[in-house]
Amino acid sequence: MTAASPPAPSPQEDWRDLAALCTAVRAELPLLTTGITDRIREEIPDYHLVPRCEHEAGVLQQCQGLLSGLVTRRGPSPEECRHVRALGRERAREGLPLQSLIAAFHVGYREIWNILLSRAGADDEDGPGRQLVRLVGTVWTWVEQITGAAAEAYNDALRAQDAVQLGLTYRFFQGLYARSPEEPDMAQLARALGYAPAGAFRAVCAPAWTDEQLTELRGRLNRRTGTARCANRGASMVAVVQGMPAGTVIDAMRDLVPRLPIGTGLERRGLTGAAATILDAQAALALAGTGGPAVPFDGAWLAATLFPQADRLAPLLEPAVGPAASHPELALTVRGFADNGFSLSATGRALHLHPNTVKYRLNRWRELTGWDVHTWPGLSASLLGLGLAQAGAFGPHDRG
Numbered sequence: 001m002t003a004a005s006p007p008a009p010s011p012q013e014d015w016r017d018l019a020a021l022c023t024a025v026r027a028e029l030p031l032l033t034t035g036i037t038d039r040i041r042e043e044i045p046d047y048h049l050v051p052r053c054e055h056e057a058g059v060l061q062q063c064q065g066l067l068s069g070l071v072t073r074r075g076p077s078p079e080e081c082r083h084v085r086a087l088g089r090e091r092a093r094e095g096l097p098l099q100s101l102i103a104a105f106h107v108g109y110r111e112i113w114n115i116l117l118s119r120a121g122a123d124d125e126d127g128p129g130r131q132l133v134r135l136v137g138t139v140w141t142w143v144e145q146i147t148g149a150a151a152e153a154y155n156d157a158l159r160a161q162d163a164v165q166l167g168l169t170y171r172f173f174q175g176l177y178a179r180s181p182e183e184p185d186m187a188q189l190a191r192a193l194g195y196a197p198a199g200a201f202r203a204v205c206a207p208a209w210t211d212e213q214l215t216e217l218r219g220r221l222n223r224r225t226g227t228a229r230c231a232n233r234g235a236s237m238v239a240v241v242q243g244m245p246a247g248t249v250i251d252a253m254r255d256l257v258p259r260l261p262i263g264t265g266l267e268r269r270g271l272t273g274a275a276a277t278i279l280d281a282q283a284a285l286a287l288a289g290t291g292g293p294a295v296p297f298d299g300a301w302l303a304a305t306l307f308p309q310a311d312r313l314a315p316l317l318e319p320a321v322g323p324a325a326s327h328p329e330l331a332l333t334v335r336g337f338a339d340n341g342f343s344l345s346a347t348g349r350a351l352h353l354h355p356n357t358v359k360y361r362l363n364r365w366r367e368l369t370g371w372d373v374h375t376w377p378g379l380s381a382s383l384l385g386l387g388l389a390q391a392g393a394f395g396p397h398d399r400g
Helices: 016-027 029-043 045-049 052-072 078-094 098-120 129-133 136-177 184-192 211-222 246-256 270-285 297-326 328-339 344-351 355-369 376-390
Strands: 200-207 227-233 236-242
Touching: 016 029, 016 052, 016 098, 016 129, 029 045, 029 052, 029 098, 045 098, 052 078, 052 098, 052 136, 078 098, 078 136, 098 129, 098 136, 136 184, 136 211, 136 227, 136 236, 136 270, 184 270, 200 246, 200 270, 211 227, 211 236, 211 246, 236 246, 236 270, 270 297, 297 328, 297 355, 297 376, 328 344, 328 355, 328 376, 344 355, 355 376
Parallel strands: none
Antiparallel strands: 200 236, 227 236
16 A cells, blocks of 8 residues: 655645745755765765865755755756756766766755755644645656756767767777877877877777677776777777776676686787787687686787697697597696696696606607607697697597
């Protein structure tokens, strides 16, 4: 069973006591606004992005509007809606999340309403409290219309900003892909996108995204410290970041697209370095598997560099494919041997095997591939063959 709504206000009623209450509270707003602003900033930490003095001015204007509306029992005027649209656009430019903007209106209106209630004496049949309670509908009209206007303007501004930023990003990436990072306009483009042209860049790559996913990713990264710009280039989505950890970008990407294959480039300085780190990341992406960890170029540079030459290298390295598919324990042991100082006992401890078992497996690997991992040619061929095979460089093979 729902509670009955308060009866609608009648134009014939005497509203002078309520008008006097609202006028008195309005006169105190310069002082009250400080406390209301404190509460908003306490409950919505994102408001640290908004300068305090600017925030207080906005709160003051919104409270003045609501009090005026209660006195005359009206909703927001066209002029008040225009003001809040301008506020919504400004908050978008400042990087404040939309949900925080909307929540701030709710907190502000709640606080001024509670002040009115506490002073009106809702239990006093002769006071303005009874009439105030009957204006709940008017208050909700303000909340709905003001937050709706702010959200609409916020989203319009965000779309406009995104379109401009995306256009600049495409031009910047095109210059990097064209191997012309030293052109004078490239430094200007970099600065327009928020980069320091001489600073350190790092690229993160994944398979191409939808426009909706990219818009969401850009919004999330824009709220982080540092600069990140991302766009699709062919079959890849490329993000170039500066002053932001690669892990932050990877986490944001995986939040939106779980199990995403990701490759990261080396951190390189200058615009020439920005072009090079994109190539790094795309090479590392070729080795990344769905659901696996992101592949950093600095840890996989050799296999990543050789991957495009897999067809030419197949006669040399393809002997690893069949044995690795049919006997994965042998491949595991070969990698363990390389990772543990070429020691049978250390490899055994790492893999929980007896050293004789390790020795047997390495000998078996040599019988199947012809590669002796105790020699540099045999070890290097084994590791490269396994790495390229794992990345699918040699195509599907029968697992026996």
